[in-house]
Amino acid sequence: MTFGYDADVVRFWTISSSNRLPDHGKSLAYALLDQRMQLQSRPIIFIAHSLGGLVCEEALVLSNKREDLQSILANTLGVIFMGTPHGGAYLAHWGDTVAKYVNIFRGTNRDILKNLQPGSSDLQRVEEDFQHMLRRENVKLKVFCFYEALKMNDIVGKIVESWSAILSAYDSCSINADHRNMTKFNGRTDAGYAQVHGVLRRWIQEYEKNGISSMRKESKSDTDGDGDGGKGTARSKGDVIFYGPISGRNVVPGTRGDTVNFHFS
Numbered sequence: 001m002t003f004g005y006d007a008d009v010v011r012f013w014t015i016s017s018s019n020r021l022p023d024h025g026k027s028l029a030y031a032l033l034d035q036r037m038q039l040q041s042r043p044i045i046f047i048a049h050s051l052g053g054l055v056c057e058e059a060l061v062l063s064n065k066r067e068d069l070q071s072i073l074a075n076t077l078g079v080i081f082m083g084t085p086h087g088g089a090y091l092a093h094w095g096d097t098v099a100k101y102v103n104i105f106r107g108t109n110r111d112i113l114k115n116l117q118p119g120s121s122d123l124q125r126v127e128e129d130f131q132h133m134l135r136r137e138n139v140k141l142k143v144f145c146f147y148e149a150l151k152m153n154d155i156v157g158k159i160v161e162s163w164s165a166i167l168s169a170y171d172s173c174s175i176n177a178d179h180r181n182m183t184k185f186n187g188r189t190d191a192g193y194a195q196v197h198g199v200l201r202r203w204i205q206e207y208e209k210n211g212i213s214s215m216r217k218e219s220k221s222d223t224d225g226d227g228d229g230g231k232g233t234a235r236s237k238g239d240v241i242f243y244g245p246i247s248g249r250n251v252v253p254g255t256r257g258d259t260v261n262f263h264f265s
């Protein structure tokens with residue numbers, strides 16, 4: 001699934017705008033919740049480019065706070081950030097980053113910064129909340145950060161420098177493209193596609209492996225310690241005992257003590 005939002009750089013940070021970061025994050029969280037009404041436990045992997053990474057972080061932070069959204073965070077397997085300007089410890093440079101965005105994607109000059117609040121409150125808050133959430137023992141999110149290897153041009157340079165695009169505690173890698181083209185692939189043989197696909201494949205394989213391992217442990221726990229002497233008795237969850245061999249068409253349920261016997265005739 002894809003999520004669209006107004007990525008206009010000017011309105012994204014303007015205080016008077018209704019399109020600020022918290023609003024985008026809330027919209028994403030509830031839109032995803034609505035699409036998952038029948039599949040709330042299905043695992044989620046986010047792939048977020050540029051400012052979309054901040055929207056994704058806001059959505060996950062919000063789902064950590066609101067009871068009706070908790071299924072989003074609880075079932076999120078991981079997030080792949082692509083050129084997301086986390087800012088790191090260098091928020092003082094955010095004015096330059098926003099100016100680069102504006103120059104490239106809006107064609108205006110740095111004077112536009114006089115009308116912007118470049119993440120001074122929203123960005124710092126969501127980054128602190130998101131990274132603090134990642135450190136919680138009950139949060140098992142996987143994170144991978146890609147950063148652009150090429151400049152937009154010799155004047156602007158890179159839109160998001162590597163120090164801003166990575167989270168130091170997690171794996172990261174460059175993609176041999178500029179900020180605009182780092183998510184535009186020519187096909188399955190494209191090197192950038194192979195990099196992203198590789199991360200997804202590893203995460204999914206690990207998830208499936210852990211799922212099978214968990215099922216085996218539960219199955220072993222269900223069948224151990226019944227003392228049936230090899231007579232085909234197996235104890236399942238809820239202390240229900242099934243006796244074998246089983247034959248016949250009609251089933252007549254009955255009770256005996258704290259067990260339920262199914263008699264076949």
